[in-house]
Amino acid sequence: MFAEAAQTGVTAGGVEDDPRGVLEAHGRLTTAVAQQAAARALREVVLTSARALLG
Known part of the structure; x- marks a missing residue:
């Protein structure tokens, strides 16, 4: 399951653009930023953690 998640990557929904930073000011993320955070x-x-637990 972990290997599959690593290979397929992550997805995130949301708004594509936040030109004035309004969403960010309220703790919301654009799609790109959400995908980057999830991937990280x-x-x-x-x-x-999976490697440490499962070897």
Whole structure:
């Protein structure tokens, strides 16, 4: 399951553009930023933990 998630990547819905930073000011993310955050979390937290636990 972890290998599949690593290979297929992550998806995120949301708004494509926030030119004035209104969404960001309220803690909301654009689609691109949400995908980057999810991919980083998958790499740095989920897969690292899975490797440590499962060997």
